[in-house]
Amino acid sequence: MSNSRKRAIETVINREPIVPKLAGPKVSAYYASNVFNDTSMREFLSEDAYKAVKEAMKSGKKISREVADAVAAGMKSWAMSKGVNSYTHWFQPLTGLTAEKHDMFFTPKGDGAIEVFGGDALTQQEPDASSFPSGGIRATFEARGYTAWDPSSPAFIMEIGEGKTLCIPTIFISYTGETLDYKTPLMKSTAFLEQAALPVVHMFDKEVSRVTATLGWEQEYFVIDEALYYSRPDLMFTGRTLIGDSPAKGQQLEDHYFGSIPERVYAFMLDLETECHKLGIPVRTRHNEVAPSQFECAPMFEEVVVAVDHNQLLMDLMERVGRRHKLRVLLHEKPFAGINGSGKHNNWSLGTDTGKNLLSPGKTPKTNLLFLTFFVNVLKAVNEYADLLRASIASANNDHRLGANEAPPAIISAFIGSYMSSVLGEIEKRVPNGKYDELSNANLKLDIHNKIPDVMLDNTDRNRTSPFAFTGNKFEFRAVGSSANCAQPMTVMNTIMGQQLLDFKKDVDKLIKDGESKEGAIMRVLRQYITDSKRIVFEGDGYSEAWEKEAKKRGLSNVKTTPYALDFFVSKKAKDVFVKNGIYSERELEARYEIMNHGYILKIDIEAKMMVELATNNVLPVAIDYMNKLVTNVQGLKSVGLPAASFKTQKDVIAQLATHVNKLSDAVDKLTVANDNAHKAKTTSLQAKAYCDKVKPLFEEVRSHCDALEKLVDDSLWTLPKYREMLFIR
Numbered sequence: 001m002s003n004s005r006k007r008a009i010e011t012v013i014n015r016e017p018i019v020p021k022l023a024g025p026k027v028s029a030y031y032a033s034n035v036f037n038d039t040s041m042r043e044f045l046s047e048d049a050y051k052a053v054k055e056a057m058k059s060g061k062k063i064s065r066e067v068a069d070a071v072a073a074g075m076k077s078w079a080m081s082k083g084v085n086s087y088t089h090w091f092q093p094l095t096g097l098t099a100e101k102h103d104m105f106f107t108p109k110g111d112g113a114i115e116v117f118g119g120d121a122l123t124q125q126e127p128d129a130s131s132f133p134s135g136g137i138r139a140t141f142e143a144r145g146y147t148a149w150d151p152s153s154p155a156f157i158m159e160i161g162e163g164k165t166l167c168i169p170t171i172f173i174s175y176t177g178e179t180l181d182y183k184t185p186l187m188k189s190t191a192f193l194e195q196a197a198l199p200v201v202h203m204f205d206k207e208v209s210r211v212t213a214t215l216g217w218e219q220e221y222f223v224i225d226e227a228l229y230y231s232r233p234d235l236m237f238t239g240r241t242l243i244g245d246s247p248a249k250g251q252q253l254e255d256h257y258f259g260s261i262p263e264r265v266y267a268f269m270l271d272l273e274t275e276c277h278k279l280g281i282p283v284r285t286r287h288n289e290v291a292p293s294q295f296e297c298a299p300m301f302e303e304v305v306v307a308v309d310h311n312q313l314l315m316d317l318m319e320r321v322g323r324r325h326k327l328r329v330l331l332h333e334k335p336f337a338g339i340n341g342s343g344k345h346n347n348w349s350l351g352t353d354t355g356k357n358l359l360s361p362g363k364t365p366k367t368n369l370l371f372l373t374f375f376v377n378v379l380k381a382v383n384e385y386a387d388l389l390r391a392s393i394a395s396a397n398n399d400h401r402l403g404a405n406e407a408p409p410a411i412i413s414a415f416i417g418s419y420m421s422s423v424l425g426e427i428e429k430r431v432p433n434g435k436y437d438e439l440s441n442a443n444l445k446l447d448i449h450n451k452i453p454d455v456m457l458d459n460t461d462r463n464r465t466s467p468f469a470f471t472g473n474k475f476e477f478r479a480v481g482s483s484a485n486c487a488q489p490m491t492v493m494n495t496i497m498g499q500q501l502l503d504f505k506k507d508v509d510k511l512i513k514d515g516e517s518k519e520g521a522i523m524r525v526l527r528q529y530i531t532d533s534k535r536i537v538f539e540g541d542g543y544s545e546a547w548e549k550e551a552k553k554r555g556l557s558n559v560k561t562t563p564y565a566l567d568f569f570v571s572k573k574a575k576d577v578f579v580k581n582g583i584y585s586e587r588e589l590e591a592r593y594e595i596m597n598h599g600y601i602l603k604i605d606i607e608a609k610m611m612v613e614l615a616t617n618n619v620l621p622v623a624i625d626y627m628n629k630l631v632t633n634v635q636g637l638k639s640v641g642l643p644a645a646s647f648k649t650q651k652d653v654i655a656q657l658a659t660h661v662n663k664l665s666d667a668v669d670k671l672t673v674a675n676d677n678a679h680k681a682k683t684t685s686l687q688a689k690a691y692c693d694k695v696k697p698l699f700e701e702v703r704s705h706c707d708a709l710e711k712l713v714d715d716s717l718w719t720l721p722k723y724r725e726m727l728f729i730r
Contacts (some may be wrong), residue, residue: 001311005721008227015225017264018325023278032280034082034157036075044074052547056151056212060191063151068119075155076105076117084157087166089119089147091684093132094595095422097484098312099172101127102165122168123149134599135591137178144175150183150441152510153309156279160320167659169309182487184368188583189304193350196498199505200377200667201352203518204370204505210353213494215307216474218298219314220289220342220482222330223265225729228721229328238333238603239397239725242699243706246338247724257290262730265295268325272297275493276319281310291339293725300475301347305495308487311344315483322527331483334400336723337703341401342482347658348493349474350374360473373504376424376526380546381500383533385413385577387557387568388496389468389477393491394565394596396603398481402560408479408562410466411551413538415466424530431527465542481526491583499577504529562600563688569593597688601678606693608675611702618719620661621672623709626717627657643680657712664705671698695699 023030031442032039033697049070055061063071079087089158097172105115108392125147132145153169179185197211229235251257269286276283282300289296302310318329350358358374389412393402395723402410416424467479480489504525513523535554540547549557557592559565568574570593578584584592598617631654634647646650679691710718 003230005719005725006227007353008231008293008721009725009729010012011227012225012725015264015326017267020188020267021274022270027277030274033370034159034278035280036078036155037280038055040078041074044078046070046074048308049074053151053174061405064122065119068123068149070119072119073670074125075122075168076115076168079157079164080105080115082164084155084166086163087168088123089127089149089170090167091147091170091172092308092485092487093172093180094182096182096483096590096599098167098316099127099132099169101125116638125170128531132172132180133595134174134180135594135598137174137176137180137587137591142611145180146175147172150187150305152187152303152516157315159275159278162255164389167567178591181594182491182540183308185583185588186487186491186494189491189498190304191583192583193494193498196501197350197358198503200373200526201358201370201542203522204510205352205354205356206429208352208354209357209658211355212351213304213490214301214349214703215486216299216301216708217307217311218285218295218296218343218345218347218348220296220344221318222291222294222332222335222342223268223322224328224330224726226323226326226328228726228729231721232726233327233329234614235335237610238244238607239330239399240335241337241723241726242595242607243614243703243710243719244337244723245710246729247722249724249728251290251339254290256288256292259286259288259297260337261286261295261517262329263729264325265328267454268298268322269295269326272317272321272325278315279310281314281319283314286428286641289340289342291336293730294340294342301349304348304490308485308490311486311595315729324499332482333395333397333483334728336722337728340577341399343478343586344480344482344484344486346477346480346486346489346493347471348477348490357473357717359470367590369519372423372526373522375470377500377504378497379533379537380504380529381496382412382414383536384500385492385496385573386536386579387559387565387571388492388574389479390557390559391565391568391574391666393477393479393481393484395481395484396600397483397560398479399561400625401481402479408465408546409542409558410565411542411548411556412442412467412479413536413542413551413556414475415469415581416537417470418539420470421537422536427523428527431523458493465540466538466718467542495577495581495583499581561672561683561692563597565691566593566596566600566688567685569596594684597684600688601684601691604695605675605678607699608671608695611699612668612672614720615664615702619709620664622713622717623657623661623664623721625659626713627661629714630654630657653712654706657709660705660708660712664709667698667701667705671695671702674698 027421041053045053049067052067053071056063074625085103085106088102090098090100100509105117106113107116107612127145127147147170147535150169152169155166155168158165158167171184172188173184174180176257193213194211201208232241234240241728273286282302283297284300285298287296287584288294299310317332322329331342332345340430350356358370360377361371362368390410402408445492467477469476469478477489480486507525508521511524512518516524535556548558570590575586575589578589579586630650634650634654637647674695678695681687681690710722
């Protein structure tokens with residue numbers, strides 16, 4: 001066994017669990033202790049400043065410079081009382097990660113220094129943004145970009161070792177005003193959705209003054225020891241194993257799922273949860289997932305913008321806390337072939353300031369009709385804009401996962417359960433097409449107001465093969481990848497739902513104007529929407545070939561790769577819904593299209609180069625070395641006069657080794673040429689498609705020979721940690 005692999009395994013075997021840094025036995029005693037939340041603001045802000053911030057959080061009202069100065073002073077006092085001496089504007093550029101540039105409070109004065117933090121530093125900063133993706137909005141030599149304070153998401157203190165930094169959530173825009181982050185479009189989409197939803201809600205309840213989108217994400221991830229991680233160059237540079245033969249045991253026994261959590265991982269989880277809770281991230285659930293070394297955590301629901309911030313924070317915390325425990329957290333959607341990959345299920349719903357979940361059935365005909373209105377409009381929105389939802393979760397990483405045995409297919413469909421299917425069928429059957437003056441009580445009540453609350457838990461079963469499933473009081477968008485920023489799919493979901501509600505209100509008002517009663521008009525429109533949206537409702541096995549054929553008959557797209565899915569973002573339909581409603585300008589939409597294609601190119605290019613390196617530096621030398629040893633052995637046996645039958649096995653293995661060595665060498669050459677040629681396409685979009693169609697397919701050819709050689713070569717000579725070691729040695 002090679003020294004590096006042997007040392008890594010010995011290191012892992014001899015590790016002891018690291019005692020987690022717990023803040024106390026009761027989470028409630030320290031929850032959100034590092035957050036400038038309502039409690040902290042009441043203590044450190046004047047009444048006027050407090051009210052101004054709360055109003056800004058509620059309605060988006062701008063904060064004056066005088067109030068900003070007061071807020072900055074209070075925020076600084078709170079932070080310094082906790083040992084903080086620096087601050088940063090924390091934002092989410094189009095890299096998919098978070099970004100920060102730290103400044104210290106102190107400023108020299110005379111012979112000493114004082115701590116200064118004013119409203120100007122709180123509300124706006126100008127980071128050197130020249131290297132962030134912009135999609136052609138700005139040139140590299142144009143370094144100006146602005147971060148602006150987002151009062152709706154509370155400031156927090158990030159602890160890194162002994163250091164503490166005040167982090168101020170912000171948006172990020174270019175010098176010319178275009179958005180360069182994930183957060184700004186998300187915030188625009190939530191405002192648009194609320195404006196569209198309120199008139200619809202007011203048809204049922206005039207007391208509601210706010211409608212907010214909520215999100216509860218579920219984060220799946222893998223954990224392996226860092227010694228094994230650092231012995232795998234592909235994991236280090238691409239986040240996934242580009243080669244590796246499947247072990248005899250994978251996940252087929254399903255014994256890892258919900259099993260006893262390994263001790264070292266449990267210590268990591270406790271440590272991570274403590275850090276999350278101090279930052280107000282309401283993580284409550286932890287468990288083993290299906291694949292070996294795969295795990296999951298999940299929080300309570302929050303307003304969507306804060307939930308996205310918290311998920312981005314969580315992924316950062318995972319990496320840093322993992323390092324403390326000598327572990328590496330893998331967020332790639334498919335780090336290991338042959339077993340489940342990781343997703344980030346986005347549980348999306350709508351709530352009012354009166355405490356009503358608009359996707360939760362009520363106990364009266366009135367609230368049932370409110371629920372049905374929003375439920376059916378979600379289906380209609382998904383039906384109309386399924387391609388945009390598919391584009392929103394497209395990435396090079398997620399292409400490996402979608403349609404595999406643990407993830408929904410690339411076909412966007414909705415699962416609603418047998419009971420809700422029967423309810424919609426009843427509406428479609430009992431609400432007449434023709435004009436009438438009034439609906440009967442039977443038609444309005446549909447006999448569901450007493451049934452839904454009792455049966456929803458039973459009759460809305462989960463469908464793991466559905467990318468968009470109703471689960472009782474929310475829709476679960478299961479197709480989002482584990483490393484993704486939730487902001488992009490949630491921006492799309494908010495926008496298409498907002499547009500759909502505008503269309504619904506217009507359709508209902510037209511019928512009312514023609515003399516229909518309000519309830520009759522609502523039911524008539526819902527009936528039509530149910531008919532229109534039937535094609536995306538599917539209750540069966542989304543993995544089956546039969547569904548692919550059926551989906552094609554229904555006219556549903558099945559775009560399996562990112563460069564082709566991204567084209568939906570620049571379609572006329574996308575531009576109509578995004579640009580018209582002020583979510584993106586056309587220039588911003590085109591820029592994002594460019595950025596996402598470029599990101600795909602870079603990832604495949606890195607993987608191609610890494611695969612060539614692994615084959616050339618790790619696999620071929622070891623295979624040739626082993627082949628030489630066998631040849632020497634055969635020659636020795638011949639020299640002592642033994643018959644050919646004595647070394648038949650060695651000759652067979654040599655022949656197999658020689659075949660795979662030669663074919664691997666040829667495959668590496670083809671991959672290198674294809675990778676070079678892909679750069680020659682004229683546009684970024686065409687380059688991405690060239691990488692998808694010409695480069696990526698060669699990965700499997702290279703891998704097949706590498707994995708075959710791993711089976712043949714003497715285990716003691718193999719230099720890379722194997723799947724059995726990475727997945728099962730903890």
